[in-house]
Amino acid sequence: MRSLILTATVLAAASGSAHALDAAAAIELAKANGCYSCHANQEKVVGPAYASVAAKYKDDKDAAASLAQSIQNGSKGKWGRIPMPAHPGMSAADIKTLAQWVLTIQ
Template identity: 70%
Template sequence: MRTFLLLSSLVLSTGAAHAVDEAAAIELAKNNGCLSCHSAKEKIVGPAYSDVADKYRNDKDAVANLVQAIQYGSKGKWGRIPMPAHPNMSAADIKTLAQWVMTAQH
């Protein structure tokens, strides 16, 4: 998907840079249904990844908060439609996705 080329390969989390394997993160997003509701730059059902990154850009706990939202789901943060939980994803995969989301370029 062309819009994902806009994503960089680094994320800042608690002051340290973490490399994100973009290709692996995109595959995780595809395989876990994330791209059914989200895209890099445009709202589908859920917010665009760039909007999520904007909202949490200065939050030192952004990755940890996104991990929680991905694993347990969330509601009310972005409108009426809740984000479903992903309890069967590994903690490592969830963290990879959360870090990747925070790399969205503007």
């Protein structure tokens, strides 16, 4: 339920001018789903920094869809030998929100 509320907040913010709320809600969503256990905004932890991911995909028009697929199904080999686990229990809306948010990190 909490993630649905956060997603609704992010989507509402994205349609208005409250960009800071959008980022804050996405950060809470990432925290609630354990994303910060392996990632940080600027530094490599277990997985790459979100800023590195955004930089890698900056010219890819399908970046959000590719990231969403990696979040849902996991991935391996994209960033080294340590695989990213799948997150099949996350809603499609939450996955889309996180993928779009990661692409905004600089």
